[in-house]
Amino acid sequence: SRRGSAGAFALYAAASLLLFGRDVLRDPAGSVVGSWGHDQGFFMWSLTWWTHVLGEGVNPFLTDRIYAPDGFNLAWATIIPGPGLLLSPITATLGPVVAYNVLALAAPALAAWTAFLLCRHVTGAYWPSVAGGWTFGFSSYLLGQTLNHVNLALVFLLPVIALLVLRHAQGEIGGRRFVASLTAALLGQFLIFLEVFMTMTIAGAVALVLAL
Numbered sequence: 001s002r003r004g005s006a007g008a009f010a011l012y013a014a015a016s017l018l019l020f021g022r023d024v025l026r027d028p029a030g031s032v033v034g035s036w037g038h039d040q041g042f043f044m045w046s047l048t049w050w051t052h053v054l055g056e057g058v059n060p061f062l063t064d065r066i067y068a069p070d071g072f073n074l075a076w077a078t079i080i081p082g083p084g085l086l087l088s089p090i091t092a093t094l095g096p097v098v099a100y101n102v103l104a105l106a107a108p109a110l111a112a113w114t115a116f117l118l119c120r121h122v123t124g125a126y127w128p129s130v131a132g133g134w135t136f137g138f139s140s141y142l143l144g145q146t147l148n149h150v151n152l153a154l155v156f157l158l159p160v161i162a163l164l165v166l167r168h169a170q171g172e173i174g175g176r177r178f179v180a181s182l183t184a185a186l187l188g189q190f191l192i193f194l195e196v197f198m199t200m201t202i203a204g205a206v207a208l209v210l211a212l
Helices: 002-020 022-026 040-057 080-086 089-094 098-125 126-137 140-148 156-167 175-190 194-211
Strands: none
Touching: 002 022, 002 040, 002 098, 040 080, 040 089, 040 098, 040 126, 080 089, 089 098, 098 126, 098 140, 098 156, 156 175, 156 194, 175 194
């Protein structure tokens, strides 16, 4: 039910705030999830860069704002274009630190919730699915990456993609809806981090071969 799904998400969101957000809640613009460092700083710069791209209409992949005067090709960098564009209103109004904290706090909660949806579809059981979502969203991998590498922590679309494939294979969604939904999910992951996208593609191909 929708109420059950909302309850699971509320549980995961509260856990993320408790584990990562206590200092952030006290000072959202002066404290950061994890610890201050080069990685967090670059992701905040990336969030600001995408607001600049939207406002000025400049080339999103070439910048002279770093490595001046030659500039830098951002196609080589982890500039998280999808989250950057999505959070641009927060970045523009509240600043990149707040936007980064929102992104980092959302990462484990969203991953746990989408894994919960996948588990519930497979098992039909609520509390075992809550446990399955927790196992994925608050695994050692997610906990570690949330502290430093938000691009690697944003893996919430992986369970969504698996769920779409299962529902299509079971005849629950038609071909057109499946293609449109899967394309959107794949594009979303591509715009978060290419390496996770490629790893997912390889693992999905192996799984399909084994299924056949």
